[in-house]
Amino acid sequence: MTHLPTHHIRQMSIADYEGVIGMMRSTPGVSFRDADSRDSTERYLLRNPGLSFVAVASDALVGCVMSGHDGRRGYLQHLMVLPSHRNQGIASSLVESCLGSLESLGILKSHIDVFQTNTLAQHYWEGRGWKLRTDIRRYSFVRSGGDSA
Ligand SMILES: CC(C)(COP(=O)(O)OP(=O)(O)OC[C@H]1O[C@@H](n2cnc3c(N)ncnc32)[C@H](O)[C@@H]1OP(=O)(O)O)[C@@H](O)C(=O)NCCC(=O)NCCS
Structure with a gap:
């Protein structure tokens, strides 16, 4: 039997x-x-064409990942897969899509931020x-009017 x-x-x-x-x-x-507003997301996609991906099953989105680069390093964010579709390698396919596309642009090293509390993700990446x-300690600064997260 073939598996589609x-x-x-x-x-x-x-x-x-x-x-x-x-x-x-x-x-x-x-x-x-x-x-993550619509405008910011559109700007991100325009600045980083072809570097963000979605996983689709039965015409519905079941996963996504966004990535970009600053000319030297890649940055991944928003990797997620619906619970119903986990443990099938979808996240790994999404990540490989980013890393392969970044590699084709000459970017071989990438980073991702993970919340200290997100042990599932830490297990995944490690x-x-x-x-x-x-x-490294990451410091952030917010100009008046920006959000604090
Ligand atoms: C982290 C997350 C994206 C992983 O998604 P996923 O699609 O389940 O990931 P994968 O299927 O690629 O890998 C998960 C496990 O399934 C296993 N797996 C992969 N393909 C498999 C298959 N065909 N059959 C059985 N298991 C499989 C992998 O080996 C892996 O196991 P391990 O982590 O114990 O080594 C998902 O759990 C998630 O969305 N979490 C919430 C959001 C989040 O925290 N995102 C990360 C922010 S940094």
Whole structure:
């Protein structure tokens, strides 16, 4: 018996915004910020074309990841897969789509921020060879009017 793929990965476009935000709102471990407004997301996708992806099963979004780069390093964010579709390798396909596309642009090293409380994600990244940085503290500064997250 042949096994047909239950999902496929395609590039994310701004038309996916509502679906992605819906997933973010219902997924513990992922936070929704001002930076996730429709305008900000569209600007991000325009600045980083072809570097964000969604997973689709039965015409519905079941996962996503966004990535970009600053010319030197890649940055991944918003990796999530619906609970009903986890443990099938969807996240790994999404991440590989980002890393492969970043590599084609000459970006070989990428970072991701993970909440201290998100032990599921920490297990996921550490199981795939991502190194926890203990030598760096990330500092953020918010100009008046920006959000604090
Ligand atoms: C972290 C997260 C994205 C992983 O998604 P996922 O699609 O389940 O990930 P994968 O399927 O690629 O891998 C998960 C596990 O399934 C296993 N797996 C992969 N393919 C499999 C298959 N065909 N059959 C059985 N198991 C499989 C993997 O080995 C992995 O196991 P391990 O972590 O114990 O080594 C998902 O749990 C999630 O959305 N979490 C909430 C949001 C979040 O925290 N995001 C990260 C923010 S930094």
